[in-house]
Amino acid sequence: MLHRLWQRRAAIGAGAALALGLSLAGCGQSAAPAGGKTLTIGFVPGMTTDPFFISMQAGAEAEAHKLGVKLLWEGASQYSPSQQTPYVDSLVARGVSALIVAPTDAQAMIPPIRQAVDPHIPVITVDSTINDHALLKSRITSNNVGGGEQAAAILARQIGYHGTVAILSPAPGITTDAARIQGFVAQIRKYPHIRYVGIEYDQEQNTKAATLAQDLVLHHPHLAGIFATDDTSASGAASGLRTAGKAGTVKIVAYDAEPAEVQGLENGSISALIAQKPAIEGQLAVEYAYDLLTGKAKAVRPFVELQNVVLDRANLAANRQWEYRTTP
CATH class of the missing domain: 3.40.50.2300 (Response regulator)
Structure with missing residues (x-):
């Protein structure tokens, strides 16, 4: 299972990272949100039942705990824009501080995401994205x-x-x-x-x-x-x-x-x-959302593309950490 996260953007840009145990990711001092107010980040995955997104959830939750922010992980059990849209709408209506979405359709998910942008909720897409990149603060995906x-x-x-x-x-x-x-x-x-x-x-x-x-x-x-x-x-x-x-x-x-x-x-x-590296995608998305909300927008890259890992029978034993999780 994917038990390891990686240190962030400098290492990501260089294509290398130092491994950290997911279980240790929340053990450091939590950063205080701006003004002492608890920040709430909404995260809508493509679906909640798939190991790819479960691995992403593990990374996102570890980073949220570390930063001292509230993470609302909510989504449908099937990969469908019609089922995903109500979760986006709900989080927008509840006034989340920032929104992270793995859009299930590049065009169909534009209107609900625009509903978040209109009241100035910053939006980041992870894994997949939408065709209108101007609505987004960052896009995080694999190559x-x-x-x-x-x-x-x-x-x-x-x-x-x-x-x-x-x-x-x-x-x-x-x-x-x-x-x-x-x-x-x-x-x-x-x-x-x-x-x-x-x-x-x-x-x-x-x-x-x-x-x-x-x-x-x-x-x-x-x-x-x-x-x-x-x-x-x-x-x-x-x-x-x-x-x-x-x-x-x-x-x-x-x-x-x-x-x-x-x-x-x-x-x-x-x-x-x-x-792919879904846990790192989830971790980085939460980090970027936090940066946007705490005056560090310059640290947020508009596009991040993580490199893949090729697995075969010969190298599988040495790369078990990249197998996706079935529990967060």
Whole structure:
């Protein structure tokens, strides 16, 4: 599990960090909020039940405790703008000091976020974002384009630079997945003997992803690899390939390091994982919100892009800290 946070922006910019135990993150002196007033930071994840966001919650809560601010972590159990919007609206109505959101749609979440900006609540997006960057004080995410490029290079090598490949992804409109696809497609097209046949969307449904993987095997006899842009696509693809008798034969390179994906890496149904650092994203978002509220806005970078960690069976034992958590 991801038991470690990393020291912040100087180390992030340099691409290195000193590890701190999450359990120790709140043991230092809490910084006093401006004017002695307790600051309240609202945090709306993409969904509350996913290990990626549970890991993010762990980082956010540790930083909030350390800084002496109140954190309201509230969100839906499903990844959907229609379900996410009421939580954003509620936190705005309650007058939070700052708002952090992992938007579930780049366009649909603009109006609710604008409702926060109008009464001068500073807004930070984390993981995903919205198309109107002018509404935001900062955007914190992973290097998704670079992660897509890494996935393509790894998959190409694993299939011997020959064969047919496809992408499974949840849905259009998610900025992180779109960037991963962009990076993957640009890189995979550099290999003349690899045929890329496009994207299939599984609507964040494991069973649909499984069916789509079976359909890809049926319609593309030379299918050699699948890039899954999130954990649902990855687990579904692995299940579908098992049913089709192609587990391990058709390679899967996937995003994230959910426990089920790590298990797939261990049993060979998934070939490699592009792991993110959600706890650090949550920690940094709370730190930036605090800086904005305490006169240190110059310390807040408008865009932060964390580097990924590539996991495979050979290096997994040495990188267990990047596996996502199931409890905060």
